Amino acid sequence: MSSVDILVPNLPESVADATVAVWHKKVGDTVEQDDILLEIETDKIMLEVPAPNTGTLESILEQEGSIVISGQLLARLHIIDQIVSKKDIKQTIQNQKSSVTSTASQEHIITQDNEEERHKILTPSIRKLVAEHNLQPKNIKSSGTKGRLTRQDIETHIRSTKKQHYTDQKNYIDIDHHQIKNINNDRKETRILMSRLRKRISERLLAVTNTTAMLTTFNEVNMQPITILRKKYGELFEERYGIKLGLMSFYVKAVLEGLKNFPAINASIDGEEIVYYNYFDVSIAVSTIRGLVTPVLRNIDTLSIPDIEKNIKNLAEKGKNGKLTIEELNGGNFTITNGGIFGSLMSTPIINPPQSAILGMHAIKDRPMALDGQIMILPMMYLALSYDHRLIDGKDSVSFLVYIKELLEDPMRLFLEI
Structure with a gap:
């Protein structure tokens, strides 16, 4: 020993x-x-x-x-040299089953045993999460291999019961609307430790406002051409590639062309030097239970539309399940964030240092727009580009955003790379 x-x-x-x-x-x-x-x-x-x-x-x-x-x-x-393993326990259970002769009793034992086995194959972190939320594993639909519950299964179940849940470095705390109301009425306070991620986000956001000359420029986009394209080819695309044709692949492709044509956007300041990147790695903002993270989609100039959709979906799922690696979070020359998924109509995104610019996408809403001299109701989205004015001039920032707008309004140019 x-x-x-x-x-x-x-x-x-x-x-x-x-x-x-x-x-x-x-x-x-x-x-x-x-x-x-x-x-x-x-x-x-x-x-x-x-x-x-x-x-x-x-x-x-x-x-x-x-x-x-x-x-x-x-x-x-x-x-310990010899220890009873789970395999031995499982074998013992099987032996006990074989000795039961009553069909009714045997079915009851097997059913109970299945529930015990289902509980035993929960990983420690999942078992803890289930216990802390006072959940019954048998009531949660599982998507993992061999019936295993995943963190995403639990999060989906919690959302379906309309609970708001938060996390810090030690505990998950559930606060529903009734509890919040009682806290307010009783004039009480609830304090939880900030997670390391939340502290880091706070530090970085404060550093951006203190160390950069950040400005934001806006524009609007007629999303009808992309809407028509997705409606026309969406079903065929999903059948061919096994994934839905989303919006992010269009944004990424448009950003790629923009970075190619405006090198100052694909650059950063390092001390007294300007670093121009000859590659195209784009950070994609993903909201998780622990906060906002920005995994990196690398070498986007080598990726097709299906590749982009698959990679973004993979990064988003890993982010929500807490499975992103340090390597997947490090780097990135430019960031795309889509507040529209939460209903945001307009915002001023904050630069993700040491990057020099970030593109904010927003909710697509039917609004009156002028098209060919006529007022029409069209699906419109606001674009916002925040940039470091120390490196990027107003002319380049506005021109970059207008170029992105033009590409999105005529998506065929994305495929022709013009």
């Missing part, structure tokens, strides 16, 4: 430290290899720390809330 050290995983160079968010095991617990012992929160993502061996958790050296760095000792795991 021996012990093995549980260490903080190697953190990327851009991440100085992390916080011990939650322990899923306590001292004395028996764990199997690959069971999740704890989760560590950085200012970008959550990292799961699995058990390297089967054994017993001997000691915990860093409690929840502790600040840790790469390679730091977190706990010790006592390795």
